[in-house]
Amino acid sequence: MILDEEEQALLAGAAGSVPQQAIRHQIQVGEFFGARDFVRVAQAHVMADTESLGQAGVRWLEALAATRDGRRRVCIPTITDPRGTDFAKAGELGQSDWMLDLERRAIVAFVKLGVTMTDTCINYQTVLAATRGEHVAFGDTGVVIYSNSVNGARSNFEGGPSALAAGLTGRTPRYGFHLDEHRRATLRLRVDWTPRTLNDWGALGAVIGRLAGQYWVVPVVEGIDRPPSSDELKHFGAAMASFGSTALFHLVGLTPEAPRLADVGADRLAIAHRLGEAEVRALQQSYPRDGRVDVVVFSAPQLSLLELRELSALCAGRRFTVPLLAVTSPQVKPDADRFGYTETIEAAGGSVFAGMCFYQSYAREIAEAKGWKRLATNSAKLVNILGGYGYAPMLGSMQACVEAAETGVLA
Amino acid sequence: MSGITLQARHALGAPVAGEALVAKDGFSARYDLDRIRGVFSRPSHKLVGQSYAGRILVLDTAKGGVASAWMLYEMQSRQLAPLAIVFNTVNPILVQGAALGGITMLAGFDVDVTQAVAPGSRVEIDPRARTLRVL
Numbered sequence: 030m031i032l033d034e035e036e037q038a039l040l041a042g043a044a045g046s047v048p049q050q051a052i053r054h055q056i057q058v059g060e061f062f063g064a065r066d067f068v069r070v071a072q073a074h075v076m077a078d079t080e081s082l083g084q085a086g087v088r089w090l091e092a093l094a095a096t097r098d099g100r101r102r103v104c105i106p107t108i109t110d111p112r113g114t115d116f117a118k119a120g121e122l123g124q125s126d127w128m129l130d131l132e133r134r135a136i137v138a139f140v141k142l143g144v145t146m147t148d149t150c151i152n153y154q155t156v157l158a159a160t161r162g163e164h165v166a167f168g169d170t171g172v173v174i175y176s177n178s179v180n181g182a183r184s185n186f187e188g189g190p191s192a193l194a195a196g197l198t199g200r201t202p203r204y205g206f207h208l209d210e211h212r213r214a215t216l217r218l219r220v221d222w223t224p225r226t227l228n229d230w231g232a233l234g235a236v237i238g239r240l241a242g243q244y245w246v247v248p249v250v251e252g253i254d255r256p257p258s259s260d261e262l263k264h265f266g267a268a269m270a271s272f273g274s275t276a277l278f279h280l281v282g283l284t285p286e287a288p289r290l291a292d293v294g295a296d297r298l299a300i301a302h303r304l305g306e307a308e309v310r311a312l313q314q315s316y317p318r319d320g321r322v323d324v325v326v327f328s329a330p331q332l333s334l335l336e337l338r339e340l341s342a343l344c345a346g347r348r349f350t351v352p353l354l355a356v357t358s359p360q361v362k363p364d365a366d367r368f369g370y371t372e373t374i375e376a377a378g379g380s381v382f383a384g385m386c387f388y389q390s391y392a393r394e395i396a397e398a399k400g401w402k403r404l405a406t407n408s409a410k411l412v413n414i415l416g417g418y419g420y421a422p423m424l425g426s427m428q429a430c431v432e433a434a435e436t437g438v439l440a
Numbered sequence: 441m442s443g444i445t446l447q448a449r450h451a452l453g454a455p456v457a458g459e460a461l462v463a464k465d466g467f468s469a470r471y472d473l474d475r476i477r478g479v480f481s482r483p484s485h486k487l488v489g490q491s492y493a494g495r496i497l498v499l500d501t502a503k504g505g506v507a508s509a510w511m512l513y514e515m516q517s518r519q520l521a522p523l524a525i526v527f528n529t530v531n532p533i534l535v536q537g538a539a540l541g542g543i544t545m546l547a548g549f550d551v552d553v554t555q556a557v558a559p560g561s562r563v564e565i566d567p568r569a570r571t572l573r574v575l
Contacts, residue, residue: 054536054540057539058532058535058536060452061535061545062450062535063450076505076507076509077510081470081510081511081514083514083517085514086510168506170504185532186506186533187532187536188509188510189506190509190513190537190539190540191532191536205532243501243502243529244501244530244531245529271504271505273503274466274502274503276531388470389507393474414470414471414505416482416483417470417472417481419481
């Protein structure tokens with residue numbers, strides 16, 4: 030890779046061993062992908078729940094944070110993805126003290142490194158959305174696909190170590206979705222049915238993600254008949270990224286880089302697949318509704334204020350027979366409290382969590398501690414992930430899931 | 441298929457040799473593995489129930505979220521990581537994780553590597569030459 034003077038100095042250790050270690054890591058990754066040079070980034074977003082980090086990862090962070098030579102703090106705004114717990118409600122999840130201790134140690138290390146603990150995977154709705162053409166280093170696949178596709182920003186999937194490295198150096202290797210040539214469409218799809226619920230948007234994203242199949246495929250979709258809301262695109266993108274490892278999509282006439290097919294090179298592509306309601310229903314039905322439900326979870330991505338408003342309205346006056354968990358960001362939770370949404374949900378027997386995400390919070394251990402296996406959710410992303418954690422996940426609309434919390438059965 | 445050498449476009453890590461665990465399927469440390477036991481746990485995965493520790497994974501593509509970048513390092517710290525991971529196509533997360541975890545990685549072939557390498561065969565990877573040799 031071609032390094033400018035500042036990068037050469039970082040590599041030589043002029044700023045200390047922490048930035049030096051960071052840029053070494055970035056060069057190793059950049060050279061793997063044939064990056065020509067670095068690009069400066071405006072923000073970094075670090076995914077680092079302790080279920081992923083483990084003891085080894087936390088020790089690695091603590092070692093960085095304990096470094097005394099040179100600079101150890103990030104040099105650009107660097108924020109965090111959800112943590113592995115909501116400390117105020119960890120007992121409701123059956124989490125053990127060692128999990129909470131590990132979380133606390135990770136937080137202390139991140140703060141010493143200058144990281145801002147936003148603990149959210151919906152930073153594009155709640156903190157600071159990236160803008161068109163802005164280069165960023167974002168973790169969480171849902172954040173990346175939304176920022177790339179809806180905002181027109183430029184990011185690869187940056188795992189925790191690489192996003193932290195970007196925070197420490199202020200740059201990232203210029204490859205993948207930082208480059209024009211990788212942002213052009215490679216898979217053309219036509220839909221003849223526009224989803225109406227968040228669950229349907231997620232399922233359509235899941236279908237497209239499965240068809241895309243890998244990171245470097247860029248789907249372009251024609252036929253969506255109205256501008257989707259931010260929450261609809263959040264579920265659509267998060268599911269597509271989860272099922273397909275997809276990092277960028279275009280909706281013709283709707284997303285910023287694709288006013289017309291030709292703008293993303295898709296006029297030269299044949300339509301590879303025609304999709305409609307049947308494909309969405311088939312995806313949903315591939316997660317069988319198996320009688321009783323043990324728990325209902327709204328998470329992945331964290332709920333926006335308007336999702337909590339809708340959920341609150343659905344919960345009003347009900348009395349749940351199985352636990353209902355709703356997970357949001359620390360930025361949204363105070364407003365949900367202020368507007369009475371939390372109180373309404375919890376009066377029905379639900380529980381509103383902040384700053385975590387269900388699957389990033391020791392989901393396997395929660396299942397064992399609480400005896401939860403049959404889980405109902407409206408998140409296509411969550412059903413995709415939880416199979417590997419021993420759950421039998423079921424996918425339904427928000428309304429159907431709320432009713433399941435009351436009746437114990439997902440209709 | 442013994443004796444063949446496959447050329448990759450991307451590589452990192454140290455030279456290794458070991459037994460290949462092969463499937464035309466994806467890979468995500470979060471979605472697919474019981475990392476405590478060191479086995480594939482996702483019911484729909486073609487390698488479900490099989491141990492990956494110390495073996496060379498030969499798979500189609502990287503899948504899923506960003507957690508694998510930390511998880512490979514954590515798995516390596518407990519000596520319950522694959523010896524190497526070989527993909528037809530890879531995403532940045534698995535590369536970042538391999539770089540942090542010191543796990544050899546190879547990706548990008550002109551043939552389908554999951555077809556070219558027989559399950560259980562012994563293979564040798566030379567990252568400097570970007571080659572995989574079936575012994």
